[in-house]
Amino acid sequence: MRFEASEQYAKALKNGLKHLKAAQTQGLDPYPAVLDELESDYEISGRVDLGLLHIPAELIVGTRSAGRTAALAGNFMPLLEPDSEFAAKWIHLCEAHLEEGIRDPIQVFEFLGRFYVVEGNKRVSVLKSYDAPTVAANVTRLLPARSEKPEIQRYYEFLQFYNLSGLYGLSFEKTGGFARLQAALGMTEDHVWTEEERRSFRSGFSRFREVYGKMKQQPATPAEALLVWLQVFHFSDIKESSLQELTDRMEKLWPDMKLQSQPEALPIEVEPAVPEKDKSLVSKLITAVSQPDRLRVAFIYGFEPRTSAWTRAHDLGRQAMEEALGDRVEAACYVAKDRDYFAAMTEAAAEGAKLIFATTPPMIDACRKLAALNSGVKVFNCSLSQPYTGVTMYYCRVYESKFITGAIAGAMTENDRVGYVSSYPIFGEPAAINAFALGARMANPRVRVELLWSCTRRDCADELRRRGVTVISNRDAAGPDADPWDFELGTFMENAAGELVPLALPRWNWGALYEKLVRSALKGSLETGPADKAVNLWLGMDSGVIDVELSDSLPDGVRSLARLLQAGLEKGEIDPFRSRILDQSGTLRWEGETGLTAEALARMDWLCDNVDGKIPGFDELLPGAREMVRVLGLYRDDLTTVKEEKEL
Numbered sequence: 001m002r003f004e005a006s007e008q009y010a011k012a013l014k015n016g017l018k019h020l021k022a023a024q025t026q027g028l029d030p031y032p033a034v035l036d037e038l039e040s041d042y043e044i045s046g047r048v049d050l051g052l053l054h055i056p057a058e059l060i061v062g063t064r065s066a067g068r069t070a071a072l073a074g075n076f077m078p079l080l081e082p083d084s085e086f087a088a089k090w091i092h093l094c095e096a097h098l099e100e101g102i103r104d105p106i107q108v109f110e111f112l113g114r115f116y117v118v119e120g121n122k123r124v125s126v127l128k129s130y131d132a133p134t135v136a137a138n139v140t141r142l143l144p145a146r147s148e149k150p151e152i153q154r155y156y157e158f159l160q161f162y163n164l165s166g167l168y169g170l171s172f173e174k175t176g177g178f179a180r181l182q183a184a185l186g187m188t189e190d191h192v193w194t195e196e197e198r199r200s201f202r203s204g205f206s207r208f209r210e211v212y213g214k215m216k217q218q219p220a221t222p223a224e225a226l227l228v229w230l231q232v233f234h235f236s237d238i239k240e241s242s243l244q245e246l247t248d249r250m251e252k253l254w255p256d257m258k259l260q261s262q263p264e265a266l267p268i269e270v271e272p273a274v275p276e277k278d279k280s281l282v283s284k285l286i287t288a289v290s291q292p293d294r295l296r297v298a299f300i301y302g303f304e305p306r307t308s309a310w311t312r313a314h315d316l317g318r319q320a321m322e323e324a325l326g327d328r329v330e331a332a333c334y335v336a337k338d339r340d341y342f343a344a345m346t347e348a349a350a351e352g353a354k355l356i357f358a359t360t361p362p363m364i365d366a367c368r369k370l371a372a373l374n375s376g377v378k379v380f381n382c383s384l385s386q387p388y389t390g391v392t393m394y395y396c397r398v399y400e401s402k403f404i405t406g407a408i409a410g411a412m413t414e415n416d417r418v419g420y421v422s423s424y425p426i427f428g429e430p431a432a433i434n435a436f437a438l439g440a441r442m443a444n445p446r447v448r449v450e451l452l453w454s455c456t457r458r459d460c461a462d463e464l465r466r467r468g469v470t471v472i473s474n475r476d477a478a479g480p481d482a483d484p485w486d487f488e489l490g491t492f493m494e495n496a497a498g499e500l501v502p503l504a505l506p507r508w509n510w511g512a513l514y515e516k517l518v519r520s521a522l523k524g525s526l527e528t529g530p531a532d533k534a535v536n537l538w539l540g541m542d543s544g545v546i547d548v549e550l551s552d553s554l555p556d557g558v559r560s561l562a563r564l565l566q567a568g569l570e571k572g573e574i575d576p577f578r579s580r581i582l583d584q585s586g587t588l589r590w591e592g593e594t595g596l597t598a599e600a601l602a603r604m605d606w607l608c609d610n611v612d613g614k615i616p617g618f619d620e621l622l623p624g625a626r627e628m629v630r631v632l633g634l635y636r637d638d639l640t641t642v643k644e645e646k647e648l
Contacts, residue, residue, distance in 0.1 A: 005094035009078065009087055012129040016077030023074060032074055033062030035109055035116035042152075043145040050141055052105055054134040055115055056169045060124055062116045064109060076125045086122075094126050102127060105136040112144065112155050113171065150175065165193040167201065170223040173261070177223060179640040184230040185648065189640065200648040204238040211246045215254065220261040225250075228257045232368045235648055252372040255389035259534055268385065268536045268598040270397070295522055296330045297321075298348035300358045304335055313510055314359040314382075320511025321518055329518055341366035349377045355521055357514065358382065361426075361631040367391045380517065383632055385427040385602045387534050394513060397540030398428065398476065399435035399601065401506035401548045403576040404565045405491045406439025408504050409447075409471045411558045412493055416446045419464035419472035424455050424625055425615045426632040428538070430604040435576040436473060437608040443561070451613025455625035461488075470494040476506045490549075502551040504562065512544040538598055541570045577601065582609040605634045 023030035060076065071086050073079055080086045096102065106120025115137065117124055127135050144152055153175050161178035162168070172178065179189060185201075187193075193201075208229070209222040218225070229238075232253060238246065302308070305315040315333065322331050332353065336344040341363040348356055349370065354377055358367050361383035371379045371390035384395040409418040418440055422433055433451060440447045450469055452460040464472050471493045490505030539545045548566060550559055568574030575595035583589050583606040590596055596604075605615065618639060621629060630639055 002091070002095060004098060005091045006082070008094050008126075008129060009082060009091050012077045012090075012125065013079070013082065013087075015129070016073035016075065016079045019073040019075045019077060020079060028074075030074055031070065032072055032076060033114075033116070034066045035062055035064050035111060036066065038062075039111065039142070043147075044142050045145040046143040048141040048143060050110070050139040053137060053139050055108070055110075055137050055139065057124070057128055057132050057135050059113070059168055060108065060115045060117065060128075060135060062114070063121060064116050064118045072121060072125060076121070076128045078125060090122050090125060093122050094129075097126055097130075103136075105138050108137045108139055110139050110141045112151060113158055113168070115139070164191060165201075166198055167193075169205075171221050172224055173221060174224075176638065176640065177227065180227055181223065181230075183640040184227060185235060197648050200239075201235075204235055204648065207243075208238050208246070211243060211250055214247075215250065219258040224261065225257050228253055228260055231256075231365060232372055249372060252375075252390065255533075256368075256387070259389055260387050267534070268538050268602050270538055270540070270598045294328055294330060295354060295518065296332070296352045297355045297357070297518060298345075298351075298353035299331065299333045300341060300344050300348065300356060300363060301333060301335045302339070302341070302360050302363070311359065313508060314357075317510025317512075317514050321514040324511075324515045325518060325522075328522060336363075342369055345370045345379075349374050353377065355518065356380065357517075362627050364388070364391065364631055378521070384538060385536055385632075389534050393534075393536040394517070395428065395536075395538055396508050396513075396546050397538050398506065398508075398546065399431040399576065400540045400569050401476075401546050402432045402473070403435040403439040403569070404548050404562050405473055405504045405506060406436035406449075407443045407565060408439075408554065408558055408562055409436070409473060409491055410440030410443030411561065412503060413440075413444065413447060413471045415468070415470065416444065417448055417450060417469050417471075419450050419452070419461070419467075419469040420611075420613075421460040421464070421472065421474045422451060422453050422455075423475065424628050424632070425453070425621075425634050426629060427602050427634065428604075430607060430615065430634070431601040433611060434581075434604065434608045437611050438576050438579065438581070439565075441610055447610060449608075449611045449613075451607070451611055453613075453616050455621050455629075456616050457622075465494060471503070476508065501553050503554060504551060505549040507547045507549055509545050509547055513539060516543065536602075538602060541566065542572065583607060584609055584611065603634070 020030040061074075071078065071080050078087065078090055093102070102123050104120075104123070106123050107118040108115040108120075109118060110116075120137075124135060144155065146152060146156065154172060154177070157175060157178045158170075161170075161182065164182070170178070170181070182189060182191065205222070205226065208226055212218060212222050212225050220228075229250070233249065237249075241249070299314065299318050301311045301314070303311045305312040318331055318333065322329060332348065332351065334344040334348050341358065342365075345356055345358070345366055356367075356370070356377060356379045358364075358379065358381045361381065364381050364383060364386060367379045367381045368388055368390055370377065379391045381391050381393055382395060383393050386393050406418075420433060420436055422429055433449075437449045440449060450464060450467065452463060454460050454475065457463070461472055461474050471491070473491045475489055491503045493501050493503055495501055541547070548562065550562055554562070565574060577590060577595040578593070580591040581589045586609065589606065607613070607615065615634065618626065618629060618633070618635065630636060633639070
């Protein structure tokens with residue numbers, strides 16, 4: 001027993017010296033952290049006795065004071081020679097551990113989720129040398145005073161999570177991580193974990209972390225990587241998959257794990273107006289490797305085209321694309337039953353689809369799962385500003401058409417008031433509202449825009465008319481078959497006789513977009529963009545995917561103004577945001593010879609100073625609007641609502 005204990009000390013000493021040298025080479029402190037030194041940077045507001053716990057050995061990172069640190073490396077392995085008194089005591093303790101186990105608990109302080117040894121350093125060292133997962137400890141928690149420091153905010157989020165779960169060992173670099181994990185696991189924010197749930201999670205997370213730890217240059221903490229995993233796969237998949245399957249799936253999600261760990265703004269691509277003979281942005285994103293003679297394309301719908309104007313618009317786009325490309329394309333439509341988008345996509349892939357268009361933002365999770373499991377299928381999702389690499393996003397720059405209709409509204413109002421009915425507080429929508437307001441002010445410097453949201457009430461246009469607003473911008477036309485005389489759509493006015501007169505109707509031309517994308521796929525391979533880059537296409541008038549239909553009732557001068565603005569937008573000569581812009585608080589948001597970037601426009605979350613109204617909060621939305629906002633909302637990162645009930 002003595003020999004085995006001595007051999008264990010020799011191995012531990014070698015490990016400690018290795019850690020010491022590596023830390024010194026990197027300019028890091030090679031010894032255990034000292035709580036007395038760390039604590040001085042914070043105000044301690046109280047102590048809580050947590051009693052006897054089995055704490056994760058990996059979270060024991062330091063000592064209460066600096067007295068014993070010279071004998072131990074930062075990994076708690078010994079640094080003193082085998083003939084030292086410290087070594088003799090360590091070896092004796094190791095013998096006891098081999099004979100009957102170390103039974104006496106150590107004493108520690110817990111501070112900001114880490115543990116600092118008050119008594120029992122050698123016990124920790126011996127147990128860590130044997131890779132013990134936990135150590136019995138009497139724990140006293142030191143509570144830091146609340147502050148705006150990110151680490152303090154994250155710690156108090158952890159405390160709330162710990163009170164529910166009883167779990168240590170998870171950490172996040174960003175706030176909100178613990179609440180998002182609870183929701184991603186299918187638990188409400190106040191769900192108290194059962195012992196079975198704790199055991200199941202510990203088992204699965206340990207397995208997940210084992211695979212994650214073998215990947216090179218981990219871009220995030222294991223808990224943050226798990227959040228990315230849970231966006232695509234179920235937690236139970238971790239335990240039901242082989243280690244090789246876990247590794248393969250993690251490699252598929254690796255680019256997303258890297259991307260979502262980065263603080264930089266998400267790039268958004270805007271297609272330039274270029275001659276047909278030149279490569280468009282879309283075709284640049286597609287590497288020319290092979291040119292298929294015929295391509296099977298699938299369209300995934302959430303509803304039947306006959307019951308949904310949005311779906312019908314995309315279906316008309318599909319038909320236009322098929323007519324333009326003839327026998328070079330074979331298109332099929334799949335309506336997701338019971339909102340099971342993944343099942344519809346799986347069926348499409350099984351039937352030979354190589355290009356899949358998922359036509360609504362809430363399909364994004366199913367898109368990512370399909371892309372991760374089917375490398376030969378390229379998936380597009382109709383949404384914007386999504387930080388995912390396996391799926392290409394596409395959407396339309398609606399703000400361009402709104403700039404034109406805003407100018408029309410400003411020119412036509414007789415009381416300096418115009419109304420605007422917005423849809424959802426999602427990416428790109430404030431840009432549309434503000435472009436409308438800027439266009440209206442360009443035509444009428446005195447104009448005020450009264451803003452209401454159809455996602456919070458049903459009668460927005462009627463309410464605006466009751467307020468005396470006679471020129472109103474209502475919902476857009478999602479497709480080319482919309483009736484321009486339908487006053488649920490477009491911009492209209494109420495004349496002196498009380499009659500409603502149409503003025504202009506923005507139109508989304510999905511056929512032009514689908515034709516561009518499929519043509520590009522036929523010209524090259526189906527590889528879209530670099531593997532580590534999220535591709536978000538935000539296409540506008542220069543691509544032919546957005547248009548404005550003008551009513552015959554428009555005065556000639558206003559019609560000419562609208563056409564001049566459209567021509568300038570199509571050529572890139574006019575930018576609605578190339579001006580001095582104040583927000584509702586009077587803060588200067590922009591002034592310069594160039595307009596705002598695509599990223600700034602897409603993620604805009606403020607309103608111009610001539611807009612009366614506000615962006616609604618999630619609790620103000622009608623129930624039917626919340627799914628869209630969860631996926632594409634301006635404040636989606638702050639939402640932690642449970643998507644579905646799950647079992648660990």
